[in-house]
Amino acid sequence: MNKFSLLIIFNLYCLDALGQFTSDLSYASSDGELITPSSILENGQYIYLNFFSTTCGICNSVASQINEAYDHYNENTGNLYILGIEYFSTSAECEEFRSTHESSFPVIAGLEGGGSIFNLFNQNGYPGGMLINPSGEIIADFNYSLILNLHENLETYILPSINECSLIDINFINYNTNNSNIELEINANSYFLYNYPSFLIINENYDTLAVEQVNYYGLSGVTSHILEVEYNFFSWTENLELQLYSGFTENIECSFDINFSEIMKVGCTDVNAGNYSYFADIDNGSCLYEIDYLNPVIDLNSGWNIIGFSCINEMDAQLAFIPYEEELIILKNYLGLAYLPEFGFNGIGALIPGFGYQLKINNSIINFNLCTY
16 A cells, blocks of 8 residues: 555544544533533634643643643633643543643543543644644644644634724714714724624613614724614613624624713704704704705715705706715605616606605715705
């Protein structure tokens, strides 16, 4: 039999052994913990098998290296799970070994299943190590020289664990006293996070207080979000939670603790304005005076917005939006009829004074105004 044939047989043997080890079988550690390798892999963690013997002098000498790697990877709570596989000792002897070396990673004693795992992987010596990725593939073997700098050598193979929620910063959360909506601005420090995201706010009783309709394909950079308030804002309790969902509110991805007192109340603070708000603490430049009611100027956020057409006369939708045709994606009226500038299609016809319209734009617009006199 040639070397190539032997290599094929060895690889097939390892694949079969790995399949057995990563099946739904569970193993009892020396301290009584039940360990199921398949569950660890499903959790997205790598598994490092530390093959050793309690009576092996070299194994005892490198125990500190295993401990260092265990601490470095967050004590089996990060993206690596370290599991000791002992060759031929009892659980009591393994516990004595752990106590001597102040080791906290779990160990399967040789006489309690560890020896069988040695045989399963055809492991003939110790110390040694084997790294299994979350897909259930053996991606590296570690000999004595590699174990001497274990945590550094593991970094060659293990992808860093990133908590995507930590990439999101909340710039501000405001309550707009003019329209009774929550205005949220976040900064996603990534190119793209979470498909079809939306935010909502809940209280300690898990009541939904405010909800955002999905407006984005994903989060990237600074984005603005409007949450419609479903419960009287001034009845909200102090401790709140901002939740981020993806997939049209199917999957909860992140949660952020917020305090009611941290939500700024914005609106018009000028008592001489027609839309003065008694509850507003911060002026947001929205004050309207007599002349403004005939020719209002507003700011629009990227995504969906709702506007009222307050001009005196009817105006063709296509002509009205000429100044904004580069930003406008779609305009809809209450009947669902649409104006699509990209295709030159105007199913709305004329904009009618006093009627509301829904529009989606690809960039925010400052000082939006349709009325020209």
